[in-house]
Amino acid sequence: MSNSNTKLHEILKSREKEIAADWIESQEASGRRMTPNERQEHARQSREFLGSLTTAIQKGDHSDIAGPAWEPVRDLLTDFSGSRAKGGYSPSETASYIFSLKQPVFSALRKEFERDPAVLHDEVWRATVLLDKLGLFTTEAFQKTREDVISRQQSEILELATPVVRLWDNILALPLIGTLDSSRTQVVMQNLLDAIVETRSDIAIIDITGVPVVDTLVAQHLLKTVAAARLMGADCLISGIRPQIAQTIIHLGVDLTAVTTKASLADAFALALKRTGHVVVQQDDRSQTAGR
Amino acid sequence: MRVLESESIEIRTSEDIVLVRQAVRKRAVSLKFGLVDQTKIVTASSELARNTLDYGGGGSVSVEVIENGIKSGLRLVFEDQGPGIADIDLALTDGYTSGNGMGLGLGGARRLSNEFDIYSKPGEGTRVSIVRWK
């Protein structure tokens, strides 16, 4: 449907003031209490949206809001939804912002075309289809903002869940807790490599005691991490290999022969100390260290 | 999905491969990709540019800033009018190569990208496109 058939933009322009006033009033009635400042900001936003909407209908195909003529409108709605999502509004409240525009628009249309029911019918239909699409777009933008927040929180959790610990000079430990999927592996590799650079460590002990399942994929991720550390000049030891995991690894045919593995973190630490030229001495007579 | 910006670079010499890398790096930086993501797409572009030169007899790449809904990304489309690839699956297998080299180009570029598409037929040239989303 080309826009030459619709008079919607003309009506929005000629009756702009009354539509805007009606709309703002209906928002206030259905929405939250607003301070005078919020009300003013709200009114300004609404008028800006109406202006942008009018221009877009004039320029572009009003049945396709994905086109380039609608970009300013989409941007406005994206910003609006984004701030609503962050402000704790619900998706319905956010979409209602658009839907509440229907009433004022229909009133304006009716006043304009009351003598011509066929035209009125067409224009009302076009307007409702358009506003429905815009309302749905608002909901999608809202969801995307929420998803972004969730994914940012997820990566923060990932970061916290993959600490790299400096056990001793030149020796790092990486106690993995939980599953090791590909996105987590990226975080693990980055944290480990950054720590190798920062501490100039020669050995990293990856402890998998806290990794419940080791399948082919997890094994591949582990091997990738070991390979990446090696490229930075650090050797990796893998510790925490439980009996079940040892069986699984053999059954799967995963080749861990290039990596030194130890059953416990303690054993791995002892080996790491040895490799880095450290010797641990136990003092024989404790009484010598008791205070006098 | 929309293409916001696009630039085309000819790939005729090995110096052009460097130009492609630099152009891709520049775009990735301006799109504020993380450092690892930047390096991945720059490396993938180097692999594919080299393929275009060595196996395709030269061609071009289109570096495109794209947007899908609310996410944005970088798409690279490599095209050549070379002999084309008879067995794409085989070509994607690591270690496979029809010439000199280790044959990591296609498979490697795919692993380094979020999306990978290839169209190639003997006698019809080759078109490879990769996408890295932000």
Place this chain on the structure above:
Amino acid sequence: MERIPILKMGEYLLVTIQVDMHDRLALTLQDDLTTQIVKHRARGVLIDISALEMVDSFIGRMLASIASMAQLLDAQSVVVGMQPSVAITLVELGLPMTGVRTALDVEKGMKVLQDAIAEAGGDGHAGSRV
């Protein structure tokens, strides 16, 4: 023709790659290094790639070739200073370069070289075996 400079330090050759190399430049480096190893009877080669923001399969292969060729000429080699994002990308690419000795920086690299040379037969001259 542009070349990447190779520094001689006693029995060692030092190369610092600071430019985004095009393929021909990389091959020239490979040739130059092998020539210099023989000319100076070098025992160790240290390649510093800390300035490289990208290593693709071509450069990776070149580094591996240099390591192999050096070995044939009785010289040990080490690649130092790989950036974390490059290491992660290389592993994802499928090129872990397992045949190449690596170290975090020049200091550690020299130690690795010394150990490798000692292990390879110590104080004999290049090429001599008894």
